[in-house]
Amino acid sequence: MPIPNKKLLLGVRLFYREYTVFNLILTLVGISFIMTLGEISFIYIFWIKSLGYFVFGALYLMGKRKHLYFFHNLGISAFSLFGASIVLDILISLSIFIITYQIIYH
Amino acid sequence: MSILEADSINLSFGPRKILSNVYLQCKRGDVVGIIGRNGSGKSSLMKLIFGTLRGENQSIRVNRQYVDQLYKKPEMINYLPQDSFLMNYLTVKQVSRIFDAEQIVNIEILKPHINNRIGELSGGLKKLIEIFTMLYMQSKFVLLDEPFSFLSPVFVEEVSTHIKLQSRKKGIMLTDHQYQSVWGVANKYYILYDGILREIYQLDELEQYGYLSNKS
Numbered sequence: 561m562p563i564p565n566k567k568l569l570l571g572v573r574l575f576y577r578e579y580t581v582f583n584l585i586l587t588l589v590g591i592s593f594i595m596t597l598g599e600i601s602f603i604y605i606f607w608i609k610s611l612g613y614f615v616f617g618a619l620y621l622m623g624k625r626k627h628l629y630f631f632h633n634l635g636i637s638a639f640s641l642f643g644a645s646i647v648l649d650i651l652i653s654l655s656i657f658i659i660t661y662q663i664i665y666h
Numbered sequence: 667m668s669i670l671e672a673d674s675i676n677l678s679f680g681p682r683k684i685l686s687n688v689y690l691q692c693k694r695g696d697v698v699g700i701i702g703r704n705g706s707g708k709s710s711l712m713k714l715i716f717g718t719l720r721g722e723n724q725s726i727r728v729n730r731q732y733v734d735q736l737y738k739k740p741e742m743i744n745y746l747p748q749d750s751f752l753m754n755y756l757t758v759k760q761v762s763r764i765f766d767a768e769q770i771v772n773i774e775i776l777k778p779h780i781n782n783r784i785g786e787l788s789g790g791l792k793k794l795i796e797i798f799t800m801l802y803m804q805s806k807f808v809l810l811d812e813p814f815s816f817l818s819p820v821f822v823e824e825v826s827t828h829i830k831l832q833s834r835k836k837g838i839m840l841t842d843h844q845y846q847s848v849w850g851v852a853n854k855y856y857i858l859y860d861g862i863l864r865e866i867y868q869l870d871e872l873e874q875y876g877y878l879s880n881k882s
Contacts, residue, residue, distance in 0.1 A: 626751050
């Protein structure tokens with residue numbers, strides 16, 4: 561039986577909360593890049609975000625690995641959790657950056 | 667009736683053999699107690715059964731059917747790790763809902779703390795909530811890794827009562843350093859010694875396998 565989507569969504573929501581502050585900082589950095597560099601900033605944002613995911617993943621596995629059992633007990637693997645959270649974050653961040661770009665340059 | 671079998675489990679960390687050809691079975695109504703020295707591989711065995719650790723080879727079967735990464739079926743199994751795994755910002759009530767273990771809010775000893783956040787509770791209470799949540803989830807099997815550690819005698823008694831109660835509905839495997847607590851609650855006993863799992867029937871066998879000294 562596949563994991564009930566409700567549980568995965570709940571897991572992602574709780575996991576996402578774990579790195580809200582970290583994410584907010586990266587988003588603000590991204591916005592400042594858009595404000596100063598314009599269109600080209602998206603390349604930098606892509607790399608900053610990618611590095612951010614890597615750093616967060618490493619920090620989480622080092623410091624909060626035990627919390628993974630919270631998600632495992634809901635039937636969610638680390639791969640699904642990280643994967644779904646990154647997809648969600650890309651959607652949210654991209655929306656924020658595009659809206660910011662539209663407001664400033666159009 | 668559901669039967670959980672862990673078969674042909676072999677695990678090494680580098681040159682060190684941790685588990686050697688382990689076979690273990692658990693049915694509804696069983697409370698399987700696994701005793702062993704520090705570093706004997708008890709937790710590794712639990713993680714292998716749960717599916718979050720891979721050995722050199724292992725076959726985990728439920729009702730004779732091979733299952734890979736059993737934890738992906740939370741209706742089948744859940745696992746209490748040694749370290750606290752609940753987020754501090756959640757309340758006890760929220761935890762009970764997230765894990766479909768609402769019954770725990772009716773447990774007398776937890777009632778005064780239902781609306782408290784996990785982070786506000788003492789280490790013992792936190793552990794108690796984790797144990798009860800795992801015991802009352804709607805799964806067929808539960809693995810408890812050192813449930814009695816850091817618990818006061820009153821809490822140990824309370825946990826033992828609930829383990830016995832829930833064993834009517836599910837199969838339970840537990841490990842602990844406090845062999846006295848395990849001995850009181852389980853109905854099948856095993857010792858992990860030199861990577862080999864042996865069934866034991868009497869306490870004096872613990873001496874034979876070097877778990878207890880001859881003086882005790």
